[in-house]
Amino acid sequence: xxxxxxxxxxxxxxxxAEFVAxxxxxxxxxxxxxxxxxxxxxxxxxxxxxxxxTRTPRPGTLTQPPxxxxxYERAGTASLFLFTEPLVGWREVTARPQRTKADWAKEVARLxxxxxxxxxxVTLVSDNLNTHTKxxxxxxxxxxxxxxxxxxxxxxxxxxxxxxxxxxENELSTLTRQCLAHRRFGDMETxxxxxxxxxxxxxxxxxxxxWQMKVDDARTKxxxxxxKIKL
Numbered sequence: 001x002x003x004x005x006x007x008x009x010x011x012x013x014x015x016x017a018e019f020v021a022x023x024x025x026x027x028x029x030x031x032x033x034x035x036x037x038x039x040x041x042x043x044x045x046x047x048x049x050x051x052x053x054t055r056t057p058r059p060g061t062l063t064q065p066p067x068x069x070x071x072y073e074r075a076g077t078a079s080l081f082l083f084t085e086p087l088v089g090w091r092e093v094t095a096r097p098q099r100t101k102a103d104w105a106k107e108v109a110r111l112x113x114x115x116x117x118x119x120x121x122v123t124l125v126s127d128n129l130n131t132h133t134k135x136x137x138x139x140x141x142x143x144x145x146x147x148x149x150x151x152x153x154x155x156x157x158x159x160x161x162x163x164x165x166x167x168x169e170n171e172l173s174t175l176t177r178q179c180l181a182h183r184r185f186g187d188m189e190t191x192x193x194x195x196x197x198x199x200x201x202x203x204x205x206x207x208x209x210x211w212q213m214k215v216d217d218a219r220t221k222x223x224x225x226x227x228k229i230k231l
Contacts, residue, residue: 013161015227022128022159023225027218029123029156030167030211034087039116042125043108044168045099046080046176052186068184078188080195081107084171086209091171091202093195095188101136109141109149121152127166128157167209174202 013019029040052073060066079099084091092111096103108124116122126132134155137146158165179198185191219226 014224016159016225017227019159019162020226022157023162023165023218024215025156026125026158026162026165027213027215029125030086031214037119038121038123039085039119040087040123040125041083041085041111041116042166042168042171043081043083044127044163044166044172045104046082046172047099048078048080048095048180048185048191049074050076050078050186050188050191051184053184073186078191079103080172080175082168082172082175083107083111084168084209086167086211089203089206089208092199093175095192095195097188099131101131101133102140104131105136105140108153109137112149112152119152121154123154123156125156125158125166125168127163127169128160132157167211170209178202
């Protein structure tokens, strides 16, 4: 008997009140109209393997595609941090050697004190990871600065096994297809140059995100997730 290939998927839970509560909170956030003083920002992370060529690649020709050697050299890893503001069609990707609490806090602080310095509050949608915590800021910054940052963030975390609700995950998928797939990056500098160029190119087109699913849609189409009320 031939065994069929296994398809890997995010299987939603059944009758999970905590999942439902977190999901509906995210959907309510996405349904909000644009507000410059209180923007909605989504973020996600992705590891990437740095790989050096051991032989000089050959460029493509009219009859031959570009060719690289099978042999390569591992050059460590990097972590991508992608932030996107869906309603204005803006995204930015940075790369760091690690993805610790400190790295996450520094990236968020850089935006709050830079691009969003004039915004009293920013809603931050992110995955439910143990590195995405208020305490992370206190591990990196002095208490006063940490508190000033934390009080300006309204955290909104996607439920576990519900990362599909994070718009930044979709942006990372696009980045992978358009910039990272079938390419080798041997050092951090080259990687940063390429992802920055991708961000600038996509931002120049000002493509916003029109999120279609609303709370009412979820209650109709995802009934199996909602608990059965016992009277």
